[in-house]
């Protein structure tokens with residue numbers, strides 16, 4: 422069996438802008454982005470929540486390896502996540518991805534509350550008598 426020539430594959434740098442405007446009609450108006458702007462203006466959502474528009478997150482976890490979460494660990498475990506920022510064109514209705522991003526997201530581990538010896542037992546005096 423002949424050796425195949427090793428094809429050098431370049432890694433893509435993220436974030437990667439796929440389409441700045443609609444690839445069908447060239448419009449920059451997007452439904453999700455517009456609605457997010459409305460909701461930020463009305464004070465319904467925070468501006469920082471959706472800075473690049475609607476997103477679909479793909480979590481790339483190997484189920485065979487899992488994630489080890491130790492409450493004693495110094496560093497937080499990280500999971501690979503790809504974010505697809507997609508939207509629908511206001512002018513022609515075409516749905517497309519505008520930005521693809523990749524990051525290693527740190528997992529927030531909830532802190533275990535310190536258990537006090539008598540915690541959980543309430544004296545009858547606290548029960549509103």
Ligand SMILES: [Zn+2]
Pocket residue numbers: 443444445446447448510511512513514515
């Ligand atoms: Zn369009």
